[in-house]
Amino acid sequence: MNKIPNRQVICDVLVEEAKKDKDIVVLCSDSRGSASLAPFADTHPEQFVEVGIAEQSLVSIAAGLASCGKKAYAASPACFLSTRSMEQAKVDVAYSNTNVKLIGISGGVSYGALGMTHHSAQDIAIMGSIPNMRVYLPSDRHQTKCLIKALLSDEKPAYIRVGRNPVEDVYSPEDTSFVMNKATVLAEGSDVLVVACGEMVRPALDGVNLLKEKGVKAALLDMYCIKPFDEVTFLKYLNEVKAVVTVEEHTYLGGLGSLVSQITARENPKKVMNLSLPDEPVITGNSKQVFDYYNLNAQGIVTAVMELLV
Incomplete structure (x- = not known):
């Protein structure tokens, strides 16, 4: 770790x-x-x-x-x-x-x-x-x-x-796949597109791997560049999937989910689910406890995707 x-x-x-x-x-x-x-x-x-x-x-x-x-x-x-x-x-x-x-x-x-x-x-x-x-x-x-x-x-x-605590690696020193102002594609898939940022990328990657075991093909974008938003890459994958799930450590108001929803509505309307913090003071606890409570974890992402694809 x-x-x-x-x-x-x-x-x-x-x-x-x-x-x-x-x-x-x-x-x-x-x-x-x-x-x-x-x-x-x-x-x-x-x-x-x-x-x-x-x-x-x-x-x-x-x-x-x-x-x-x-x-x-x-x-x-x-x-x-x-x-x-x-x-x-x-x-x-x-x-x-x-x-x-x-x-x-x-x-x-x-x-x-x-x-x-x-x-x-x-x-x-x-x-x-x-x-x-x-x-x-x-x-x-x-x-x-x-x-x-x-x-x-x-x-x-x-x-x-950036957060306060160490986070599990998403990349390696040999393969960071970093391009300035361009989202990183971490997984390919045609059923659903998962878009995550910051500390939510690691649980999103774990969730996508769990979905694969269930036969669900999920694409995953690490949208570290919220602004400027990499609309070209996003639209490429949006056009290939049935639905979109966003994951962020932020209120759903004005964050990644809002931006993705606006672009999706404008360019290619389809179902979008935003996994985020609620519009209220969050519970007391460490980061993991808060994430687990609000289903901002791998299993929460799996559950959201399965509900969305029904």
């Missing part, structure tokens, strides 16, 4: 790249520990800015540094970064089109028992609604590494959400 969280991978990549590129600067809001950024602060203190618990200032300062030619990576808990500093993300980063990468750590229900105040079940909807803001939810450590390296080579704003 993998023991390396995606947040640590982000730090590892930035530590190495900052040795060669002195324009890389990392900022955090008193979260270097929870963001796994302490090694960066220790290795590159002159390229690290500690803002304190001030998310709005974090984003504005990052935008200011970017306007001076720096490559700014601002990390903070996703629940606060996507809500407290939405105006700064909208105006200072996106509207001004500055080279700021916003890293939402401990996304979704990662904070578990801390409850709704610390959950980020609306961040896809919030950040995705901002013009010029790209939204990414990498599914494992290998994809996270590829994504961060790719983002270092462009100068556009982006929001990246």
